[in-house]
Every structure is written in C-alpha cells, then in structure tokens.
Amino acid sequence: MKMTCLRASAMALALMAAPLSVLGSASAETIRVSYATAADHPYGLGVKKFAEVVEAKTGGRIRVRGFPSGQIGPEVQSISAAQGGILEVVVTSTAALSGVDKAFGVFDLPYIFETDREADTILDGPVGTEMLRRLDSKGLVGLCFWEAGFHQVTNSRRPIKGLDDFRGLKIRTIQNPVMIDVVNTLGSNAVPMPYTEVYTSLETKAIDGQTGTYPLVFANKIFEVQKYITEANLFYAPVTLLMSKKYFDGLSPADQAIMRDACAEARTTERDANRALSPEALKQMQAAGLQSNVLDAATIGAIKEKLRPVVDKHMKALDPEIVAALQTERAKLGRGSAASGK
Template sequence: MLFARQEDCMKMNCLRASLVAFALTAAPMSVAGIASAETIRVSYVTAADHPYGLGVKKFGEIVEAKTGGRIRVRGFPSGQIGAEVPSISAAQGGILEVVVTSTAAVSGVDKAFGVFDLPYIFESDRQADAILDGPLGTAMLHRLDGKGLTGLCFWEAGFHQVTNSRRPIKSLDDLRGLKIRTIQNPVMIDAVNALGANAVPLPYTEVYTGLETKAIDGQTGTYPLVYANKIFEVQKYIAEANLFYAPVAVLMSKKFYDSLSPADQAIMRDACTEARTTEREANRALSPEALKQMKAAGLESTVLDAATIAAFKEKLRPVVDKHMKGIDPEVVATLQAELAKLGPSGSASGK
C-alpha cells in the first residue's frame, strides 16, 4: 500500500534506517578495525535465488575453503542492507565489506562507467565478456582505487527487456506515455525518455511496490531479474528488446582490502573470478527458463523484430552521442576499438 499520511512515510523511513544500521553493525569488529572481522558482508539487491545470490554463495565457499574458515562470507539479498547507491557509499566508508552492484550505480562514483550503460553498446554476451574480462575491464576497475573501492571483477545481469501492465510493446508507438522505471542513472533516464516513455528513476527495492500500486506502468530488467523478484506478478507484458546490457561490478571496501594480507587479497580476487563463471552460467541458463515459467504464469511475451530494433537504435543515437561526450575520451576510444576487433556478436546468443 502507498503511505496514507506523510508521518507514516517518515516512520517507515526511520524503521528502514534502523534496520540498515542494525545490519551494518550485526557482525562486530574489533577496535583495531575491520581487518580482524571474521565475516565479510555482501550486499546485493536481488533475491537470494537469483544468479547474484548463487555467485555470492560460490564466492563465500571459495573464500572460506581457501582461508580455512578464517574468513566467512554472509550475503544480504533483496537490499536488506540498502539499495545499490547507499551500499556503495557504505563500502567506500569502510562499514560494509562488499557490494555486488550494477555499473549504472557505479557511474555515480566514476562517470566513465557510464560507457557500459549506453543502449545497444554490446551485441552479445560473448562480446561483453571479452571487454569486461580483458584489459579495458581491468583498467576500469583500477579507476576506483582512489575512491575508497577495490574492484574485484565483473559479473553480469544480462540484457534488459521491457515490461509493463498496459499493452504489448511491438513498436516505438507502444512505448509512448508509459511510466517506465529506470535506475537512478542519467544515461538510462535519457534513453527511456528518448523512446517516448516517461522515465521514473527508483531504487530497485521500491520497484515491486511501484508496479503493484500502479505508480509506474513498467520497468526494464533481465529475464532472471524479473522472474527472481516476482515482477511478473504485477506486470502483464514483456518485450524482448535487449535494450541495455547490464554488467555487474563486485566491489570491496578498499579499507578492508588494504587490511588483508597479500595472500588474502589474492584469494578475494581469485574467488570473485571463479564465482564469475558460476554467476554468468546460471544467469544465461536461467534466462530462457525464466521466460518459460513467466509465460506459463500468464505474462505475454513479444520479440521485437530487426526493423523495430533499428528504429530504437536510431531514436537513441542522440542519447549515445550526448553521453559519450561526458565520458573519458580514452575509455570511449578503447571500447570502440576493442568492439571493432571483436565483431558484432560472436557465438553467443546475447539473450
């Protein structure tokens, strides 16, 4: 339900703040600092059975095995600690160890990460893997070193589709006037508006309620995300548009990372990389199965044809041009050069 009175909203905000404070202090740390913490807390916004959660579980298993149980990992799914942006801030401040977050949220820390949020920047998951796991991805993670964060590696959310509760989307005209939730990110806001919809930026933890109460008509999200967070329960239609590819950054508090021994630092990086395979494979395997299950539950699906995708890209060209101007030119040039070498798709489906 929507809050009936302002004071109800204020009470709920106070309660939420109290719960977040409790979660962040639940694992006690020694006076000497977080170096002696036995538990690494990992904040992420999806449900625990989403590929994010499976990746966090694998990460924890590896860390615990390689440290002989000295360091344990506890995941906090569904935004229990907080949405992406406040969780990033908590990691920067050294009061949270790890956050699994979209690169769209990371662009608030470093605008260069916005290059990954540009619509249709990647044509396939194989193309994305080559960029994110290669020299450019490594260089991007190192950009965060001076901003209170240590980038461990990239996972993925995958390709964004468009859901709504009002009508099937088969053309640009069908998007006109729809209130579509986006992450609080200028690129995505401009992209949704350019397609004729009305962008409504919201933390993901507020999306289900917004859809349920009809405060918003729809949202963009991947098949696994829509399924795991039960968005399909409050939506009628989904259109396969592959609008954005959503990389996911696994970020550790630099304060915590620097407190670790070199051997433990290597364990953290290796664990992230090993868990990356688990997370990506789960995400890609779940996508078609998630769609199948959602259709069985009554969600109506459409696939945009090549001509419609071309029309989307044309409408979005000014958005891409605008935001590329605000990104480090060296990053843009490197990405474009690498994409040109790779070709448009590779062997993966990209869905």
Template sequence: MALALTTVPVAFAGTASAQTIRVSYVTAADHPYGIGVRKFGEIVEAKTGGKIRVRGFPSGQIGAEVPSISAAQGGILEVAVTSTAAVSGVDKAFGVFDLPYIFASDREADAILDGPVGTEMLRRLESKGLVGLCFWEAGFHQVTNSRRAVKGLDDFRGLKIRTIQNPVMIDAVNALGSNAVPMPYTEVYTGLETKAIDGQTGTYPLIFANKIFEVQKYVTEANLFYAPVAVLMSKKFFDSLSPADQAIMRDACAEARTTEREANRALSPEALKQMRAAGLESNVLDAATTAAIKEKLKPVVDKHMKGIDPEIVATLQTELAKLGQGSAAPAK
C-alpha cells in the same frame, strides 16, 4: 540503514582472529547474485582455511546499491555487489556501460569486461576507496508494461517506465517517447500494482525473482541495455589483508564469476518460460524495429559519450572492433 551499518562491529579493525566479510546485494538470495555470493564464500573460506568467512545480505537488507557503495567506501561494509549504473555515481566513466545497445551478445560483454577495458575501469576505483574485484552480470534488459504489447517504436509512446536514477537510462527511455520515472527497485512492485507506473526495464531473472510478472501483462525482448555487475570491496578492508589473502579475494571473485554468469544465462529462458505459463504475454522485437530504436537513441549516446573519458571510449571501440562490432555507438 546507516544506523544498521554503523552499529555492526567492523570485522577487520586490527584483529588477527577469524574475520567475516559482509556482502550486500539487492536481489533475492536465490537470484544468480546470491548464487555467486555463495560460491565466492565457499572459495574464500576454503582457500583461507576458514580464517575469513563470507556472509551474504540479500534483498537490500543492509542498504540499496548506492548506500552500500558509500558504506564500502567508508570502510563500514566489506563488499557491495552492485550494478555499474550505480557505480557511475562514483566514476562517470562507468556510464559507458549504461549506453543502450552497447553490447550485441554475451560473448562481447564477457570479452570487454574481462579484458583491458574492464581491468582499467576497476583500477580507477582504487582512488575512490574501493577495490573492484571483478565483473559479474545481470544481463540484458527487457521491457515490461501493463498497457499494451510493445512491437514497434510508437508503442513506447506515453508509457510511464521506471528507471534507476541514472541520466543515461532516463534520457534513453524519454527519447523513445516514454516517460522515465526514477524509482528505487524496492518500490517497483508496488508502483506497478497501484498503476503509478506502467512498466519497467529489467532482466528476465530479475523480473521473475521479484515477481514483477504478477503485476504486468506484457514483456518485450528488446535487449535495450546490458547490465554488468561490479563486485566492490572496501579498500580499507582490502588493504588490511595480507598479499596472499588479497590474491584469494580476486581469484575467488573470478571463479565465482563463471558460476554467476552461467546461472544467470541458464535462468533467463527458464524464467521466461515460467512467466509465460503464468500468463505474461511476450514478444521479440524484429530487426527493423531494433534498427529504428537504435537510430532514435543515437543522440542520447552521442550526448553521454562526451562526458566519458575519451581514452575509455577509444579503448572500448578498439576492443569492440576486434570482436566484429564497428563502434560503441548503437547505430552501428
């Protein structure tokens, strides 16, 4: 991957000719990420009169999330569309979005990410060689596995559940009595197929697009995590643009954000419907079980809250309170 990136000419190296923005993302091209990238490209190309073009690289073609972030920081990739879980490796404060049950609804997530909290989080990245253009979404994580229907807290016990290499998510899965197995997403299908792991967490569109349902028997709607997506531009590339073109980048991301979120939210129920038709058994956790899970996860939240900038936590709690949620902690 590093060789592939370093051998591609850097589009912005001191030229006033037409430029190409390469956008790296890990999902299939027909996933909402891809839809968002195409919309972003249409807007950028239209508003710059074709002076700047956008080319998407789906399915991790030029790198998984963490390497793509590093490439953007180093100025050899223009844009990385990535989970905030991966961004927490750059700034630990992004770990606040990894906390289980941090948001109760799409409405809450949109208000926080598009408001003061999200704005401040993106601003912090500029000192890390990145410009956060805006937030998109992957959505709420559900739990799939091949062993049994998860209907109660005890049903999590002993399941080998894949997570990304993220301390909050690893601790959360382990706290439920499962065994967290960190693994790159590109290896998940094979891991499930060979029974190296029993299950994984993911959104309905992601489970569907990557055909995870082919090697799983059960899916439980748990809404365990909400997954924001950060659209990150190389600061080196951003700084090479004129102020007008910089504004176009931010505006295009925001306009594409609406398209991406709408596509994701429309696809979720349709993806579940098609997966059920293919034989995947589904259930929804009841309120009592969800409350028990939140209580079980409270020590995980308390532990990881301590490592996050107190000002970010305070602002998040204030904004959630305005929306009717008393605290960022899941027990509330």
C-alpha cells in the same frame, strides 16, 4: 508492513554505524557481502560460491556472510559504507557506480553490448581491467565483473512491436540520466524511482511498465502486475564485486590473491546461473499468463537510430580514453563505433 520496514532500517543503521572492530570477529575473520537481490537469485549463488572458495583457500581463517535483499542497505549506501571501511564487500550494478566515477556511465548506454560473448570479452579484458583499476583511488577495489544481464521492457497496456508502441507509456527507470534520456527519446515518459517501489507502482497503475532482466522480473514477481514483456535487450547491466580498499589493503598479498581468484570462480557460477535462469524464468512467466514477444532486427535497428543522439550526447561526457579503448575492443569483435550506436 511499516513495522517490518522499521526493523529492517534499524538493522541497516546498526550495521552501518558499528565499526568493524566491535562486530565480533568481522574485521579479522568475517567478510560481510551486501547485495540487493534474494539469496536464490544468481547474485546470491555467486556470493555462495565466493564464500566457498575464500573459506576453502584460507582454511577457514576468513569466512564470508552474505546479506541479501538489501538488508544492509541499497547499492549506493552500501558502496559508501565500503568506501568508508565499515563494510567489506558489496555486489552492485555499474549504474550505481556512475556516481563514484562517471566513466562507468559508458555501461549505461543502450546496446553497448549485444551478446554475452561481447560483454564477457570486453569486461574481462583490458577495458574492464582499467575500469576496475580506476576504483583504487575511490576507496574501493574492483575484484571482477559479474552480470545482471539484458534488460527487457514490460508494461500493462499493449505489446511493444515497434517504435510507436513506446509512445505515451510511463516507464520506470533508475535515477540515471542516460536511462532517463533513452526512455524519453523512445516516446515514453521516464519515471525514476527505487526498485523497491516498482511493484506497488505497477499494481496501482501509477506507472505502466519498467525495464529489467528476465530473472529480475521473475524474482520480484513483476509479471504478476504486468501483461506484456518485450525482448528488446535495450541495456546490458554489468555487475561488480567491490571490496573496501581499507579492508583489502589489510590483507596479506596471498589473501588478496585469494579474493581475486574467488571472485573469478564465482563469476563463472553467477553468469552461468543467470543465463540458465533467463529462459526458464520467461517460460514460467509465460505459463502464468505474461504475453511475450521478441523485437525483430529491423525494429532494433530503428530503435538504435532513434537513440543515436542520446548515445552521442552522453558519450561526449565520458573519458575519451575509455571510449577509445571500448571502440577498439568492439571493432575487434566486428562491432561499429560506440558513438554511432551501430
């Protein structure tokens, strides 16, 4: 295991350290895409579609090679590499982008989206367009939004059916202040850690549970070391396909348009795959012994009320123009104020 990790680290460092000009035809003909999941996850299917479209529309002048499972590096490291111009493309959660632009923290808030339709309408509309535009000054080009989906809660101690059931559970979160506050406010103890450490930590009982989407829990075999999963839709996790601005600016206008078109076509593939996989993943995990339940509307309402101070606190730290635009779009969809948590 240690030798495997060392080899993976060495590969990542070599890829990061090598300038584009010495990586064969990478700068002119090959786009490398770094992503954290396995190749057969919806991310990987999206990358495959992106590659097919780019290669078809450029007549093979530009090829795309995906590097799954964090081979090049974790999300934050890959974002930095893209900013520096030594990696062409990274697929990353918006949570990891909060360190690049705090405005992306709006997507970390609980229940900011409640349905796929809401997410698609807002992310593919004016709000999403403006969020991606903000990355231009950060050395990145946001091509479009994909998705990881809605986060559910797993644990090994008891089914979660009400607020009291969260109390005392040690729940893993990413190293994100919003999500840490959410978990702690619900009465659990937030334990921030990289996702690569989650399986072992659950297996050894160092933590009791974690939050994640059905496809993620399934793909990473989290269900093997958990007894319960609760559908809470606590967070919705958007994903961005980011391109190095240095690389993008070196493309012709026609090729730049191809990149955006390819992202949009791959977006449909990735989202459709993710949404189709979610119920199938749950079904297979249930067959393997994972016990599941769905929180009712009254319980979801109680959770939102409990989390209102968290939403208000973190909303105040965000760009007011982004908050106002988001509230306007939510209102069009029949949703209340984002700051209210309703």
